[in-house]
Amino acid sequence: MASLFSKEGNRLIYRYDAEKVWIEAWGENSLRVRASKMAEMPTSDMDDWALLPPKASKSEIRLGDEEAVIHNGKIELRISRAGKIVVFNQKGEKLLEEFIRNRRDVKSEYCSALDIENREFKPIIGGDYELTLRLEEVSTEERIYGMGQYQQPWLNLKGCTLELAHRNSQASVPFMVSSLGYGFLWNNPAVGRVTFGKNMTVWEARSTKKLDYWITAGDNPAEIEEAYAQAAGTVPEMPDYALGFWQCKLRYQTQEELLSVAREYKKRNLPISVIVIDFFHWPLQGEWKFDPVYWPDPDAMIAELKKMNIELMVSIWPTVDRRSENWEEMLEKGYLIRTERGYRIGMDFQGNTIHYDATNPEAREYVWNKVKKNYYEKGIRVFWLDEAEPEYAVYDFEQYRYHLGPNLQIGNIYPVMYAKTFFDGMEKAGQKNIINLLRCAWAGSQRYGALVWSGDIHSSFASLRNQLAAGLNMGMAGIPWWTTDIGGFHGGEIADPRFHELLIRWFQWGCFCPVMRLHGNREPIKAQYGTTGGATCLSGADNEVWSYSDEVYGICKKYLSLREKLKPYIAALMKAAHKKGTPVMRPLFYDFSGDKNAWEIEDEYMFGPNYLVAPILYEGLRDRKLYLPFGTKWTNAWTGEIFEGGKEISVTAPLDQIPIFTKDGSRLE
Secondary structure, rough: OOOOEEEEEEEEEEEEEEEEEEEEEEOOOOEEEEEEOOOOOOHHHHHHEEEEEEEOOOOEEEEEOOOOEEEEEEEEEEEEEEOOOEEOOOOOOEEEEOOOOOOOOOOOOOOOOOEEEEEEEEOOOOOEEEEEEEEEEOOOOOOEEEEEOOOOOOOOOOOEEEEOOOOOEEEEEEEEEEEEEEEEOOOOOOOOEEEEEOOOOEEEEEOOOOEEEEEOOOOHHHHHHHHHHHHOOOOOOOOHHHHHHEEEEOOOOOOHHHHHHHHHHHHHHOOEEEEEEEOOOOOOOOHHHHHOOOOOOHHHHHHHHHHHOOEEEEEEEEEEEEOOOOOOHHHHHOOOOOOOOOOOOOOOOOOOOOEOOOOOOOHHHHHHHHHHHHHHHOOOOEEEEOOOOOOOOOOHHHHEOOOOOOOOHHHHHHHHHHHHHHHHHHHHOOOOOEEEEEEEOOHHHHHHHHEOOOOOOOOOOHHHHHHHHHHHHHOOOOOOEEEOOOOEEEEEEEOHHHHHHHHHHHHHHHHOOEEEEEEEEEEEEOOOOOHHHHHHHOOOOOOOOOOOOHHHHHHHHHHHHHHHHHHHHHHHHHHHHHHOOOOEEOOHHOOOOHHHHHHHOOOOOOOOOOOEEEOOOOOOOOOOEEEEOOOEEEOOOOOOOOEEEOOEEEEEEEOOOOOEEOOOOOOOO
């Protein structure tokens, strides 16, 4: 009987019919698995997608007639003649097992007439393959975290179905951490779906050339997260100014309006690090410059802000209006996303537009050169890269085609390439500590300085609960730089006491997020200023900390001051994120993996190693129950009361206090 297994260097190869499977060590305690039915395994640089070249590791490969084995540190993979893969840790405990039901392995308990494949490559007539990977339920107790941000309140994703696609406020970052002791990256930017079901886990790609996943074994979540950071990269070092408070609204309509707000912050002696010029400060989308009617002297504006030690961030959209000065040139050179059918329009907001093709390196360079001339050379060093999914007026993913291929096959890579456009340009210009704000991310976005925010979310307590789950799962998915629109984006009547309560509770929580940023489309809408260019886009009501009641203002001042005191501590957290990929905000089990109860808590988190944060997530709540992890003493930061860990307690939460507990005598500063 011919062998189906072979070895090339440190790579284990399995072949059956048209399928080729490559399995190799990819970093310490980690393996990469690829499979394809193409004539040759796709191996271009882009086919590594989220993964960086691996660091050297010692692995062992053993070939047999019925089975082949590859061993790398704490992880071992076995593949049978039937092609079934099973993965174990160093204790011999099963971590992952492919689901297969066919007649090829008559000795197996899974021999079946059902004829269900573990790795199913379903041909797309005239194209590539629709891919399905099926995995067995290894343990009914498994809990799953990560995968990016989805607008739902569940931290534990076991039992959830997730769309592997980007939308406004949804970012698919397909790295998960399992309570069984492994991390798994679905290294495929195709549009698809994953279901973490009770009977099986199913990963699907609607169009692809290969299966590609990376798996690592670790003794605790931190070890798993750090292994992933080695494989996919970490954030740069965060600049000092980004640690403070960011002021933003929809939208400052003129240069003088923005400067008046900055001056007022300084007059009131309120901490402020960044102020933001939001969208439609340009004449038309795709012109990437200030409209001189409303922003007549940006050089003087930037100079005045720098004297006040305020960094200016400017919004960039990737959309190009057919009327814009750059449309014809970009169309001629192939720098725009294409549509498979019909008129080339991606959005019809404030004009008929299509996005620049960030997967095209020439298009990336073209856009950066425009931005460099009109913004960067004036002294602007941080950009708000909006519409990063990219957003479409209708999410017909099959309608769009990129330089690198069909949207269905590679579309989830867009926000990575959008971030790379600016990161590469800024790095080439000599800038270090690069950070840019994006509305979306995929695996690997972190290494291009992506600070991700959770999109155009609703102003409500239900939405606030969703953001807590989103932020924690983004951190577990390898994206440690994350923020929200404090108060939510859609809605928020500035004179409504109910909204005041929401804003206060959100502002308190924002103090203990990686970046503290106030933004939103407040009501009532302001009167339009001007009739030309970007002025056709209306502006929301005022959204400064003094724009609400005296009570709101006083509480906001308290937390602005606290954020300033926390900056040295946050700077240390950011160094850990840069060096090891450590999430800044993380679920309790990250620091207390040996406490079984910590794995079940979804409405508290650790802000670094010292502070337990228990946000107030419901309207009218003035007290709440919370759990203090086992193995340490905890101090109520507001009252000084000390508690032994390992138990649930009740704590008061007056409107001006978010429950905070410090670990082992550390102080809140």
